[in-house]
Amino acid sequence: KHHAKYVNTLNALVAGTSLENQSLEKIIKATHKSKPGIFNNAAQAWNHSFYWKCMTPKGGGMPNENKHSKLLCDKINASFGSYDNFRKEFAEAANTAFGSGWAWLVSDAKGNLSVRKTIGADNPMVSSGKCCIPILTCDVWEHAYYLDYANLRPSYVDTFLDKLVNWEFVAENLERAVDSGKNWS
Amino acid sequence: SLSRAITTTYHIINNNTQSQHHRRPSTNKITIITMSAKQIITPALRAASIHVRSSNLSPALSKSAAAHLSTAPAGGGGGVVHTLPDLRYDYAALEPSVSAETMEIHHSKHHNTYVTNLNVAMEKLDAAVSKGDAGSIIGLQGALKFNGGGHLNHTLFWENLCPAGESAVPSGGALKDAVEARWKGGFEEMKKEVGAMSVGVQGSGWGWLGFNVKTGRIEATTCPNQDPLQATTGLVPLLGIDVWEHAYYVDYRNVRPNYVNAIWDIINWKTVEERLVAAQQQK
Numbered sequence: 522k523h524h525a526k527y528v529n530t531l532n533a534l535v536a537g538t539s540l541e542n543q544s545l546e547k548i549i550k551a552t553h554k555s556k557p558g559i560f561n562n563a564a565q566a567w568n569h570s571f572y573w574k575c576m577t578p579k580g581g582g583m584p585n586e587n588k589h590s591k592l593l594c595d596k597i598n599a600s601f602g603s604y605d606n607f608r609k610e611f612a613e614a615a616n617t618a619f620g621s622g623w624a625w626l627v628s629d630a631k632g633n634l635s636v637r638k639t640i641g642a643d644n645p646m647v648s649s650g651k652c653c654i655p656i657l658t659c660d661v662w663e664h665a666y667y668l669d670y671a672n673l674r675p676s677y678v679d680t681f682l683d684k685l686v687n688w689e690f691v692a693e694n695l696e697r698a699v700d701s702g703k704n705w706s
Numbered sequence: 707s708l709s710r711a712i713t714t715t716y717h718i719i720n721n722n723t724q725s726q727h728h729r730r731p732s733t734n735k736i737t738i739i740t741m742s743a744k745q746i747i748t749p750a751l752r753a754a755s756i757h758v759r760s761s762n763l764s765p766a767l768s769k770s771a772a773a774h775l776s777t778a779p780a781g782g783g784g785g786v787v788h789t790l791p792d793l794r795y796d797y798a799a800l801e802p803s804v805s806a807e808t809m810e811i812h813h814s815k816h817h818n819t820y821v822t823n824l825n826v827a828m829e830k831l832d833a834a835v836s837k838g839d840a841g842s843i844i845g846l847q848g849a850l851k852f853n854g855g856g857h858l859n860h861t862l863f864w865e866n867l868c869p870a871g872e873s874a875v876p877s878g879g880a881l882k883d884a885v886e887a888r889w890k891g892g893f894e895e896m897k898k899e900v901g902a903m904s905v906g907v908q909g910s911g912w913g914w915l916g917f918n919v920k921t922g923r924i925e926a927t928t929c930p931n932q933d934p935l936q937a938t939t940g941l942v943p944l945l946g947i948d949v950w951e952h953a954y955y956v957d958y959r960n961v962r963p964n965y966v967n968a969i970w971d972i973i974n975w976k977t978v979e980e981r982l983v984a985a986q987q988q989k
Binding site: 621662 | 911
C-alpha cells in the first residue's frame with residue numbers, strides 16, 4: 522500500500538510533463554530542490570525498491586569474504602575498523618533518526634564507506650559532492666516496523682542487521698560504485 | 707527548611723575553608739556536603755554553587771564542590787523532573803476513534819520515552835551550563851527539541867481529546883466567534899482545512915490550530931517531527947493532532963485520512979476554548 526501509493530502518485534504527477542519518461546534517478550536529482558511533491562514520491566519509490574533488495578531471508582550478520590565479496594569485507598574494515606564498529610554506527614543512525622527516515626551505508630567512487638541518516642524521503646544520492654552512492658538502506662519510518670515491533674525500533678533494527686541484510690546485493694552495489702560511480706537502478 | 711539547609715551547607719563549606727590553613731581539605735567532607743545538597747532543589751543549589759565559586763576557597767575545593775553541587779540533584783533545568791501526565795480518561799474511552807491498544811502504547815511507551823529522554827537531556831544540559839560548555843550545550847539542542855517537543859506536544863494532545871460522548875462543538879462563545887472570523891464556513895470549513903493539512907504532512911509531524919497573539923486570529927498550520935508549535939512558529943497551541951504513524955497505524959494502517967476524520971469525534975472543544983481564552987487575555 523505504502524510503496525504502491527508512492528509509485529501511483531508519482532506517475533500521476535509526472536504525466537504530461539517533461540519528466541514523464543525519465544528514469545527515477547533523473548527525476549530524483551532534477552526535483553530534489555525544486556519540486557518537493559514529485560521528489561517525495563520519486564525518492565520514496567526508489568528508496569522502497571532499493572530496501573526490498575537490501576533484505577533476504579536468512580541474511581544479516583557479518584559478511585563473508587568467500588560467500589559475498591572480499592572487496593566488501595575489506596572496505597568495511599578499512600572504513601570502520603571492524604564489522605562490529607560498522608554495525609554499531611549503522612544501528613545508532615537508524616535509532617536516532619528523529620522522525621520518519623532512513624539509515625544508509627554509502628560508498629564514494631573509491632569504495633570509502635560511511636553511514637548516513639536521512640529524514641523523510643531524502644536519499645544520500647542527492648548529497649553534494651561525490652560522497653554518497655547508497656549500497657544499503659534500512660527504512661525507519663514507523664510503518665516499516667510498527668505492527669511487528671510497536672515502539673521498539675531498536676529491536677527491529679537489530680533484527681534487520683542480524684537476520685535480513687542481503688550482503689550479496691550490497692556487494693553488487695559496491696562493485697558498481699567503484700567501477701562506474703553509478704547507483705543501482 | 708530550605709534556607710536552613712542552604713545555611714548548613716555554607717557553614718560546612720566555610721568551616722572547611724577555615725581548616726584549610728592547617729591541613730588539606732578532606733574530600734570526605736565534600737561528599738557529606740554533596741549528600742545533604744542532594745536534598746536541596748536546583749535553584750538553591752545554583753545559589754550555593756555560585757557562592758562556592760565566588761568565595762575564597764582554594765580553586766581545587768571550589769571547583770570540586772561546584773561540580774558536585776551542579777550534578778547532584780536528580781533532575782536538571784531548575785529542579786524540575788518531568789513526569790508522564792495521567793490521562794483524564796481510560797485507555798478505552800476514546801474508542802472507536804482510537805483503540806485502547808493504541809492509547810496504551812502511545813501514552814505509556816512513546817510519550818513516556820520522550821519524558822525519560824527529556825530528563826536525561828536536561829541533566830546533561832545542567833552540567834554543560836554550569837561548566838559554561840557551549841559546545842555541549844549546542845550539541846544537546848537536537849535531543850532537547852525532539853524529546854521536549856514530544857513531551858509538550860503529547861501533553862497538549864491528551865488534554866484536547868475526550869470521549870465522544872463528551873465532545874461537543876460549541877454553539878456560541880469565544881471559540882465559535884474566532885473560528886467563524888477565520889473561516890466563513892465555520893467549524894466544518896476549519897475541520898476540512900486542518901484535516902487536509904494534517905493528512906498532508908510528509909513523514910512525521912502534527913497538525914495544529916493555533917492562536918496568533920499579534921493578529922488576534924486563529925490559524926491552521928503543521929509542524930514536522932516533534933517541533934513544538936509555540937517555540938517554532940510563535941502561535942499558541944489550541945488543538946493538536948498527532949499524525950506520526952504510531953498515532954494511527956494499529957487502527958488505520960496507512961489510511962491516515964480515516965484517522966483524521968475519526969479524531970474530530972473525540973476533540974475536547976472545552977479545552978480548546980479555554981486555551982483560546984487564556985491566549986486572548988495575554989494580548
